[in-house]
Amino acid sequence: MLIDYLNDRLDEAKRRRVVAHLASCGECRKEAALLIRLKNNQEMALKEVPQDIKLSAFDLVPKAQPQEKSLLAMLNLEPVYDSLKLVGVTMQFMKKMILIGGN
């Protein structure tokens, strides 16, 4: 559990128990000191990823194909088309209302 505590992998309740225990246990404090030294060494020993590996890491991953745009989308006329559709729907509705009113 000490390693999980140092790696920040414990929930709040367990963290508090570890802290409380360390306050009263010399052996565990010595163990924690060893583990901290080990963890610090490990973090310093991590090598940086070379630039060529960073740049080529995803070369084998297939790239998503760009979606084909409609002519309307390409000409940026979609908002105009949507407005005209709305006018058409409104007129249909008004026609029905007139017919119902006539009856």
Added chain:
Amino acid sequence: MGLLSDSHDESILISKAAKGDNNAFELLMGTHLKVIYNYICLHVSGEEDVKDIVQETMLAVWSGMKSFSGKSAFRTWILGITRRKISDFYRRKYQFSTVSIYEEEASLTADDRFDDSVNAIDVKSAIASLSSEEQELVFLAFNAELTYQEISDIIQVPVGTVKSRMHNIKSKLRKHLEKE
């Protein structure tokens, strides 16, 4: 702050990557690339071979994104894949051999083996004197920040064995450091 990404941001990227979002995938894997690279370097020495295994790992993770269930931590899952890619590499390289990763490493690095009588005893030297299996365990616990259960899932040994190996490692390190 641990090496693991903020879990909320990470789960958003995982969800997007699983739907085929390349940018989200590269952002997501970018946060784990250093650990993956160093894990591969623990087992493989040639720069070109390491590069190939990094690429194959990325492809395998991408291919498996939709099936990542979230039962294990994401880092545990990707390091499990990385380990399998390292095994595949050795299997291809030594096609007719049944030698394990560790036996092969021992023969490849024999000339670089740490010599106590020449080098100063410190934490770095103490770790260098550990076996390859022990160094891997130290890496997974302190660099990948995995729990014993997660380590057990990756290296496929019971969690009790992981605990006792770690106990032995700490005893060895303590003995080395007490000589300082």
